[in-house]
Amino acid sequence: MKHKTLYFLFAIVLLSTEGCYYDRFNEQHPFDGYVNTCDAELADTYTATVRVILTYNCLSCHNASSKKGDISLATIQDVREYVNSGRLMGSIRKISGYEAMPPQGELRECDIQQIQDWIDAGMPE
């Protein structure tokens, strides 16, 4: 009897710590179906990778209705335009002469590399 009570308590402790972990993960990644865009398995396409990186990091300010700096990155055409003008990579690589983006923090190096790989692949959909 005593053992059963112990196992029961142990199970409760396990379940509650897992719950905490899950909550913290969701706080850091508050998106349904969070995708780790640094996953090397993802295709070098706009849909699989670039759109996801921009959605997590940029679209809150650069969407079709709230265009900070008069810049929308909401469609693939928009993104190609800013890649071709040099401003997109200039800003995320913090090259002097460009406003560093995002304004707070920075993209992970692997995310910048994913965007570069997409550009090198010819910016496919």
Ligand code: HEC
């Ligand atoms: C918190 C809002 C915010 C976020 C998030 C944000 N931007 Fe910006 N962005 C701005 C503002 C405001 C400007 C206008 C320049 C300025 O005042 O800093 C700007 C300007 C730019 C420019 C023009 C830079 C230049 O010097 O020509 C580009 C390109 C850009 N953003 C891309 C991005 C990308 C890519 C991301 C995501 C990695 C991003 N931004 C995230 C607010 C934001």
